[in-house]
Amino acid sequence: MQMKGILEWGDCMIQISGVPFKQNENWQLGSTEKTIIQQMQQAPISYSYYSEYELLFELNVRKNIIQSAKEMNNSQAEFTTFVYARCNPRYWQLTKAGGFLLRPDVRPADAILDIFRNGSLYAFECATAIPIIYYHAILNSIGSYLFNSLFRNLYLYSWHTDTDLGIITFYSNHFLPGDVLYVNNPDFSRKTPWFRGVNAVLLEDGRLFGHGFDIRTSEEVIQILNEKRKPDSHQSAYLTKLVTRPSFKYLFRVASWNRNDRAYKMQRPIVHHNKDSISYAHYLYYSI
Numbered sequence: 001m002q003m004k005g006i007l008e009w010g011d012c013m014i015q016i017s018g019v020p021f022k023q024n025e026n027w028q029l030g031s032t033e034k035t036i037i038q039q040m041q042q043a044p045i046s047y048s049y050y051s052e053y054e055l056l057f058e059l060n061v062r063k064n065i066i067q068s069a070k071e072m073n074n075s076q077a078e079f080t081t082f083v084y085a086r087c088n089p090r091y092w093q094l095t096k097a098g099g100f101l102l103r104p105d106v107r108p109a110d111a112i113l114d115i116f117r118n119g120s121l122y123a124f125e126c127a128t129a130i131p132i133i134y135y136h137a138i139l140n141s142i143g144s145y146l147f148n149s150l151f152r153n154l155y156l157y158s159w160h161t162d163t164d165l166g167i168i169t170f171y172s173n174h175f176l177p178g179d180v181l182y183v184n185n186p187d188f189s190r191k192t193p194w195f196r197g198v199n200a201v202l203l204e205d206g207r208l209f210g211h212g213f214d215i216r217t218s219e220e221v222i223q224i225l226n227e228k229r230k231p232d233s234h235q236s237a238y239l240t241k242l243v244t245r246p247s248f249k250y251l252f253r254v255a256s257w258n259r260n261d262r263a264y265k266m267q268r269p270i271v272h273h274n275k276d277s278i279s280y281a282h283y284l285y286y287s288i
Contacts, residue, residue: 013041013046014037014040014041014046014047014048014049014055015046015047015048015049016048016049016050016051016052016055017049017050017051018048021049021052021055023037024052027056029059030063031204032062032063032066032177032204033059033060033062033063035177035204036059036062036063036176036177036178036204037059039176039177040176043174043176044173044174045174049249050249053252054248054249054252057141057248057251057252057255058248058249058252060141061137061138061141061178061246061248061251062176062177062178062248063178064136064137064138064140064141065133065134065137065178065201066177066178066201066203066204067137067140068116068133068134068136068137068140069133069201069203069209070203070209070215071116071136072116072119072129072132072133072136072209072211073209073214073215075115075116075119076119076120077115077116077119077120077122077123077124077129077211078122078123078212079123079124079125079126079194079211079212080123080124080125081098081125081194081276082097082098082099082125082157082158082274082276083098084098084123085098085099085100085123085124085125085128086121086122086123087100087115087121087122087124088114088115088118088121088122090103090106090114091103091106091110091111091114092106092111092156095157097157097272097274098124098157098274099128099155099156099157099160099270099272100124100154100155100156100157101154101155102152102153102154102155107144107148108135108147108148108151108152108154109139109144109147109148110144111154112132112135112136112139112147112154113136113139115132115136116136124156124211125158125194125211125212125276125277126194126198126199126200126210126211126212126213126276126277127158127159127199127276127277127278127279127280127283128156128157128158129199129210129211130159130180130199130201130244130280131156131159131160131161131165132156133201134161134165134167134246135147135151135154135165138151138165138246138251142255146255150162150164150254150255151164151165153267155270157270157272158271158273158275158278158283159278159280159283159284160268160270160271160283161268162267163265163266163267163268164250164251164254164265165246165251166246166247166250166251166254167244167245167246167247167280168244168245168246168247169242169243169244169245169279169280169281169284170242170243171240171241171242171243172241172243173241175202175243176202177202177203177204178201178202178245179201179202179243179244179245180199180200180201180202180243180244180245180280181199181200181202181208181218181239181240181242181243181244182197182198182199182200182239182240182242182244182279182280182281183197183198183200183208183210183218183221183222183225183237183238183239183240184196184197184237184238184239184240184279185197185198185225185226185228185229185237186235186237187229187230187233187234187235188225188228188229188230189228189229189230189231190230192228193275193276193277194276194277195225195228195277196275196276196277196278197225197237197277197278197279198210198212198213198221198225198277199211199244199277199279199280200213200221203215208221218239221237221239222236222237222238222239225237240279242279242280242281244279244280244281268287269287271283271286271287273286
C-alpha cells in the first residue's frame with residue numbers, strides 16, 4: 001500500500017536520509033517543480049538526499065536553469081563561432097581565443113546579468129551558452145552576495161567553468177527537466193563545423209533550447225542538423241544519451257560555506273580548442 005505523500009514508482013522512490021520522502025504540505029511548488037518531482041518518481045532509479053532542503057535546492061536550481069534558458073532564447077544574444085565572438089567591454093575583456101574574461105573592477109553577478117539585459121552586445125557559440133545559463137540560474141538561486149563570493153575571476157569559453165560549479169556528465173536513458181542534452185551530427189559538413197551538434201537544455205514540456213536553434217522539439221533540431229550534413233552523408237543526426245548537469249549536492253554544500261575568508265581556490269586549466277558546439281564529454285577529452 002502506498003502512503004499518501006510518499007513518491008514511489010515500483011521499487012524506486014525519492015528518499016531523504018534513507019527514508020521515503022513525504023512531501024511537506026506547506027511547500028509552495030510551481031508547475032515546473034511538480035513536473036520534475038513527477039518525473040523523478042517515474043524514473044527507473046532512486047533519488048536520494050540528505051535533507052528536504054537539499055531536494056528543494058535542486059528543484060529550485062533546475063527550475064531556474066529552465067527559466068534562464070528561456071530568457072536567453074528571448075534575449076538578442078546571437079550565435080557565432082569563437083572567431084567572431086563579442087561581448088560588452090564594460091564588463092568583459094574579449095580574449096584572442098574568443099573567450100570572455102571578467103574585468104577586475106566588475107562584480108561577477110553584474111557581468112552575468114548584463115548578458116541577459118544587453119544581449120545584442122554578445123555573440124557566442126552553443127557550448128559557451130550552457131555555463132552562462134548555469135551561472136545565471138545559480139545567481140537567481142543563491143543571490144548576488146553569495147554568487148560574488150563563490151564565482152570570482154570568471155572566464156567564459158566553451159565548457160570551461162569555475163570548479164565550484166561542479167559539472168558532471170554521464171550516459172543515461174533517463175533525463176530530467178533542467179538537464180543539458182547533446183544532439184550529435186557525426187556527418188556535419190566541414191564547411192560548417194559549428195553544426196557538429198547542439199548542447200540543449202531540456203525544458204519542462206520536453207522541448208529543447210539550444211543557443212542558435214531557439215526552442216524546438218528534438219525532432220526539429222535533428223531535421224535542421226540533417227540539412228547541414230556533408231553531401232554524401234547517410235547518417236542522421238541523433239539525440240545522444242549524454243546528460244550534463246551541475247552537481248546539485250555539491251553546490252548545495254558549497255553554498256552553505258562561508259567563503260569570504262578563502263583567498264585561493266584551485267581552478268581547472270583553460271583549454272582553448274577552437275572547436276565550436278562540442279559536448280562536455282568532448283571538452284573533457286581535450287583537457288586530458
